[in-house]
Amino acid sequence: MRMSSVPVLCALFALHGVAGATTMQKLIGSRLGVFRYHGADVVLNGAGTSRQYLVYARDRKWCGVTGGCTLFILTKSGNDWRVLSRMTLVHLPVRILPHLSQGWQDLAVSYSGTLPDGRPALVTSRMRFDGAQYPSNPSVPPAEPIAHPGGRIVLATDNPIQTSVSH
DSSP, rough: OOOOSSHHHHHHHHHHHHHHHHHHHHHIIIIEEEEEEEEEEEEOOOOOOSSSEEEEEEEEEGTTTTTTTEEEEEEEEEEEEEEEEEEEEEEEEEEEEEEETTTTTEEEEEEEOOOTSOOOOOOEEEOOOSSSSSOOOSSSSEEESSSOOOOOEETTSSOOOOOOOOO
């Protein structure tokens, strides 16, 4: 009786995914010092020539009193990962917008702000890639407020919280 290769291939891909996740968890813990986070594997460069990984930190040291936290954008660089950008004050959700800036997808992130009448509210900003990185703060230029962001949600409050290890 001939055995199908499909279950074997599925098992190999599953093992590769687990090993990749473990490596990413170690990297996030040891290099960023983030131990609780929401994560998303994405492609932000329009050419699709590299991968990025979004890390929305949930540790107290990375979150402020308004509940906004730090968003790290890691990018694959050869066989390693490096921090492409770091944004503070971010509230979930994080969206990838269809528009490109300098060949990279724009992002939409929210922060605790105020409406024109002074009432507190979550304000959403468009974060454009400048050729080297994304802006670090969604509440000041070059971030641009947008009313109806659309796009695809890649990180949300209902995503599972992941944990990392320091070594």
